[in-house]
Amino acid sequence: MVKLYEQGMYLLNNQEVVEKVSSTSKEQAKKGTMAYEILQAHNTSGNPEKLKIKFDSMASHDITFVGIIQTAKASGLKKFPIPYVLTNCHNSLCAVGGTINEDDHMFGLSAAKKYGGIYVPPHIAVIHQYMREMMAGCGKMILGSDSHTRYGALGTMAIGEGGGELVKQLLCDTYDIDYPEIVGVYLTGKPSKGVGPQDIALSIIGKVFSNGYVKNKVMEFVGPGIATLETDFRNGIDVMTTETTCLSSIWKTDNDTRTYLKAHGREKDYTELSPKDVAYYDGMIYVDLSQIKPMIALPFHPSNVYEIDYLNDNLEEVLKNVEEEGRKILDTPNIEFNLTSKIVNGKLKVDQAIIAGCAGGTYSNMMESAKIIKNKSCGNDELSLSVYPSSQPVMMALTQNGALNEFIASGAIIRTAFCGPCFGAGDTPANNALSIRHTTRNFPNREGAKPGHGQMTSVALMDARSIAATVANGGFLTPATDCDFESTNYNDYKFDPTVYNNRVYNGYVETEENVELKYGPNIKDWPEMSKLTNNIIIKVASFIEDPVTTTDELIPSGETSSYRSNPLGLAEFTLSRRDPQYVARAKAFNELEKARVNGIDPTTLSSELKEVFEKINSITKDINPMDTVLGTVVYANKPGDGSAREQAASCQRVLGAVANIAKEYATKRYRSNLINWGMVPFLIDDCNDFGLNDYIYVPNIAQTLASQDLSDIKAYVIGDEIKEIKLYIANMTDEEKLIVRAGSLINYNKTRMQE
Template structure:
């Protein structure tokens, strides 16, 4: 079904794979002659290399400085981004910046806060020359597909699922500060990423949808890090067997592999997509050159992939639906054991065995929504499966969210909305809520199947710390519809006799033409920005001192810690424009005592900043500092920055949200210590908020409550040291070594200045 090559590969003429092993040179010579291409030259022949080269401003393809063509954000990220950019000197948007409203669009929590954010966005689009997409018009990524994507271009978005590779656009999801840099005409700095080929062959079976293909790939590559921070480049003859909507459905889920970005070979079907959307001139035919080298290859025979299910609590926890149904209790045992690690709460008794009724797994909820599930073809195929059937009047419910108003309108025109509603399903407007816990929150102990992007703990909106637990399994819209047709009993779409009608899609741009504000390139300098009471400026942050004293305030030993656990989604979204208000929720579903402990440390640091002696105010810190002073008599407490630090094994999987780092920072966080960082974007978020991303790969010698003293940290960062000596403060100093890792010159300066805002203020 899926094969991962152990080595890099050469791809000849887009069809022939030659693994880079001892025989490769001879094989290449036999096919190409004596002038056989070198690995270094062939690596420049990928689609990804060509796009990155065209956007690189450094002149050095090993050290990229990328300038993007467009930026995109939604309503729980654009306020903080624009506020940061304003504080750093923003005068106008230098490139097209599109502000969409698909996360807090319900305006249901927090009084006026959400709509205040929207009005802030509209007023900023006017003042700085941007585009504003009102609530309920489109999910951010669907709007980007319909309006923004262009072949050969690059888009940077402040949402992790920024993926438009199937349309020939290399798109990257990052935390807000990386967009701030682009708004200030700076660059996105990164080492040249590896490029892994994804060779698609065969034709998907009837009933198998794009989510099934995506989950199979995620299951094969997530745990082993095969594509971590690399670009996935989709090639192979199987692409011809996929509609563009289908390709998009696979592509958007590449985020869950922890890759950096994705790009696909394009063809006439992609050209037709652009033509349907009135933008045929934006198409560009992309393909690797005749001999291209990839750092790895994922070989996918789509004809062998069956309908899949990603069980709680990760998209990589995959089984075939047939396998699950045939081995229910054995697999549910496995799921429960994994859940104990993910939930990490002895008071929660998680089980799915109580969902087994008459030998079948019963589901209480189905959702088809968002950037992954809300596409036109997904909903049409689901409608065909449900035609003439009813979802029943028991616990099972089905909600469908078309990804944009144009998609919704066409589904109305061709009758599919009426057919869906007749089944008992409810149809909603474009909204991302079910994907991040702000819509269709299941009942306690309920089991939900969703064609969305993630199924982390709490991602569906339950609160473990309040004794609530629910769980989500990811599935394709077709098998969700098959389950709905069986009134909630888990069913593979392959088990349903259906005629897929495949109605043609007609795009109507009038909805956007009449509602979307487009001020790109037309800033109104005198326009007034509208501030609601929930929009609060960032608190001040100080420059890094020569030495620092850290207190470990949280210790997390889960194999992976998601950004949802660092700062929960759901109802917290209403506070994304209020740094201190949002910070109250930091680690609230993982370590509820964290905020209080961090505030105690911050209080001591605030005393220091007032130019008073901090140690006199706190007996615990005074004792620790006395031990340090014995070893370093010249050390001055007033000149030693005090902060908190968390330890996690592998933090940062999941969302690009910068708040996973900034909330720690405004509470006084100075660093993270980890064995490794799950994603490049989380590590970047730490750096941009002035926090040091330390690495310690062994069993930790310190624990929660310990003090860690780091001498000459500013010097180490300034001199590009890769590691620094640190000391655990006990009755005496216990030395150990922390790795700093590679940083760009700008990143080092940002940390020394205290944060990105300070860096740009100069």
């Protein structure tokens, strides 16, 4: 059972949740949270409400670190100032695009040598498992260029952001945010055998995603139920907090946390973290672990959650509703989306099963799945099972205790540590197949299908235990609570770091400054980007009315990953799944901006634009086309749910975008990406006055960004008639305003270097 409190609540002695206390003021009790203590310990501003955070370490993987290092290098990078882990767990296969994936890896290794980084080669560990095993510790803060950067169960406040925020840390700048609200997650009870971390995570996500209960807030896990969970189990819940859209997470630590860190040779990184005797939370989520049942998140979001038992009892009704909603989301009339066809003799039959990555590939998930599938068969028909242990040390332990043999004997395929199934670069299902996965997301087509080619597949998220139970039952959906198996004691786990000692390059202590960076032919520099002028004209190049627009729709994941080091090549995929004509529209208008930058009056190249300027003269006399930035804009109701990938913004910028307009931004990290790429994050309450291909004139925007009041920005839709509309911008720091006015973080840093 998961319950949301409608108001802030107090926690007394980590045991009792109450609405009021008389002994302590609310303001004092707000300082009683673990989050407050950790954030202030890393805050360099001196102002507890306006945070300037410096992190203890950072992490990136091989579809983000090249761009980050290139950007920092252009801004004067000499040495990594903090430990920076470069893992290679996304473009691991080195199979698409010739040499370009391995070229990125070699760039990463050369950068680790030159600047003092920690380089983890392909197939050795997925990013978050390595950070859990080797870097996270109590009271620390870690920044990662992956949205699932979450190590709260180990006492670390970790945040996933776009690359621009990591660049700032590399240049010894700070992560600037207002002090966030803190929401308590009160755990009580003990999970039933067969209920896993994904079940608990999905139960919470289903309650808080759609209402924004924890959006951009910190989730602080407290309560007596924590003691009933082993730390490896807690990790599995924690990593999924990203799907709630929270900013970060932190857990009360205890002797089990110490045991986990000790097992990994890092007992010195243990400190007991606990709320003070009285702590105030801006919201509270009450979770009775004993009432949680095996769950399934049906397409196309982790919040589309049902109890497996309920789904099995109501198959026709539920699946028809999902089909109806799915057709609205997919908007692909030529492709049939059909889940009810998976009902066989009154039961739901799946086609594929996967346990993988930072969420599914942990030791305890693998162990208990192996016990469930022992002496069972995957069968010799369509159904397949692939398992991906999250690191080579986990793989070694599973080999030594025989768990891998149980998987192999059942017919399962054993893979190395790789994030591919989570973002569409591995085990893409067959057309019209239904895949059940213990991974992190099930967004439309994230698993690798291409609707533009007539392909359609579906992914449902489940816990590893129920996945194993389903496979053992011939592919018919089965909760693990129906199975009898022996629970895993994590204390039996023997972590062996030999593979890390033999293969991981650690240059943090001593750099090799004379090493030259290794560039493959696909690694390209960022193109020049125009500085924001006082007046701008923006053309609506895409108008998306979906309730939520994910980063996977803004820039697809799997098939684009090999081009993440090539800004122009990658930009060709922008919105390709959602609005295939966007790139052509954006490029056409960007040609006029390029002409302006090169000294050619753009109105001489476009009679339509000339007419627009003539109409604008009734608003701003003698407006000069040569002093007016021409850029495109994407409108979406709520863009940016999902990945931290900065390319969701940078690809728009490379094609000439200068703004987004939205009713709200799904995540703080997407909005930060827009800002770091010099794009104005406009907000609007009513979008009915403009549409696709309309021109919007925004006068005095640079001047407005230099002011404190961003609440009422006059803009004009230039059509047959001129319509005034109201835009506004949520709070921005002074530095963020300067970045947007400069045209990008790169431009801003270059200016600082010159000064």
